[in-house]
Amino acid sequence: MNDKWKETFDPIRAESSLKHHTKEYLAKKVYRKKGFLFFVYHRFAFAAVCLVFVFFAGSYYLYFFPTAFISIDINPSVELRINRYNQIISVEGYNDDGRLLADALEVKFMNYLDALNQILSDQSIQAYLSDDEQMSLTVAGKDQAQCSSILQTIESFVSNHKNIHCHAGNADEIHTAHALGMSFGKYQAFLVLQELEPSFTADEVKDLSMKEIKAFIEKYSKTDESSPSDATDTTEGSENQRQRHRHRYGQNRSEN
Amino acid sequence: MRSEEEANRAIELYSDTVRRICLLHLKNDSDTEDIFQTVFLKYVLHTKAFENEEHEKAWIIRVTVNACKDLLKNFFHTKTVPLESLPEMALEMPEDNRDILEAVLSLPSKYKDVVYLYYYEEYSAVEISQILKKNVNTIYTLLTRARQILKVKLKEVTDIE
Known part of the structure; x- marks a missing residue:
């Protein structure tokens, strides 16, 4: 009888179309899907890497892009570069004394006010200040609101020092000042002096101390002493600022 | 997961067995195709190694039987599936063989697999009990009752004992 069963069931075979459809189904459901998922996974991974890169690049830019500068000029000329979070991201010296001071300072990533406090506490700066030198703190930057805030804060901070004077600088002149090899604070003083006496050149002025520049001014x-005082407005344009600086230098002179 | 080559090998090797079990339980090609897809998809996703080809075949049979039962249990399926006649290949059989096939197909579902596995695949009752995960005595009982039913339906059935 087993032969009968064999004869009965042997002809029952899977149709080739059935096998083909099953293979196609598996290819589509499992194998090609895997390929697609692999493709999607790689695309997703690439996009994620790009996002992470953009995030870090953006963070780096936000943190390390200077939005404000404080030029500190006495005899050493240094510039503090400040990010949007009011932290010092670099210190640059613009003369020999300034470079020595910049190398000695450890103010990176410090709040600008703490950094300024440390600079004013520096022995060499203390020596200059006690020697009746004139210190100029000039604030400039693209972020006007931040610069105004910084200027107000440091004005208040140094209000007890009669020979430290604060100014608003012009951000557009920073590059010109650097090209001439001086801090933009000293450059502003140079512009005031040059306006009064056009024969002065940048080379002549850049190695002078602020006290000497002020003496020339x-x-x-x-x-030119009859110009009205405008000690509170620190956000105007370059020409007005220059006029104000000229007056301030004159005012400081009369105070001293 | 098994490779596409492994899947294709299994399809070539076991699709006739799967097709026969489907014939026992299902009444249309669409359901058979569904079972093929279910069985071989499970095979592809089954990562545990088989001891040998016999073990693999037994696994395929068990999965096919269970897949057929699951399909038939589906309420929606029981209400919607149209009936189809025997496949063409069965219609071309000699009358004696077609009678046997029709007699087996007319058996209550619980006897079909046991009869097929015992008489055609030539598994022992113990092996069938392992494949179907049933008690050996249950298999003997099912075989006895299936024989009795077939005896009525086929004159030759006495020869199968």
Whole structure:
């Protein structure tokens, strides 16, 4: 009888179309899907890497892009570069004393006010200040609101120092100042002096101390002392700032 | 997961067995195709190694039987599936063989697998009990009752004992 069963069931075979459809189904459901998922996974991984890169690049840019500068000029000329979070991201010296001071300072990533406090506490700066030198703190940057805030804060901070004077600088002149090899704070003083006496050149001025520049400004501005005072407005344009600085230098001179 | 080559090998090797079990339980090609897809998809996703080809074949049979039962249990399926006649290949059989096939197909579902596995695949009752995960005595009982039914349906059935 087993032969009968064999004869009965042997002809029952899977149709080739059935096998083909099953193979196609598996290829589509499992194997090609895997390929697709693999493709999607790689695309997703690439996009994730790009996002991470953009995130870190963006963070780096936000953190390490300077939005404000404080130029500190006495005899050493240094510039503090400040990010949008009011932290020092670099210190640059613009003369020999300035470079020595910049190398000695450990103010990176410090709040600008703490950094300024440390600079004012530095022995060499203390020596200059006690020697009746004139320190100029000039604030400039693209972020006007931040610069105004910084200027107000440091004005308040140094209000007890009669020979430290704060100014608002012009951000557009920073590059020109650097090209001439001086801090933009000293450059602003140079512009005031040059306006009074056009024969002065940047090379002549850049190695002068602020006290010496102020002495020249005092000397050449005797006929210009009738200008009205405007000590509170620190956000105007370059020309107004220059006028204000000229007046301030004159005012400081008369105070001293 | 098994490779596409492994899947294709299994399809070539076991699709006739799967097709026969489907014939016992299902009444249309669409359901048979569904079972093929289910069985071989499970095979592809089954990562545990088989001891040998016999073990692999027994696994395929068990999965096919269970897949057929699951399909038939589906309420929606029982209400919607149209009936189809015997496949063409069965219609071309000699009358004696077709009678046997029709007699087996007319058996209650619980006897079909046991009869097929015992008489055609030539598994022992013990092996069938392992494949179907049933008690050996249950297999003997099912075989006895199936024989009795077939005896009525086929004059030759006495020869199968």
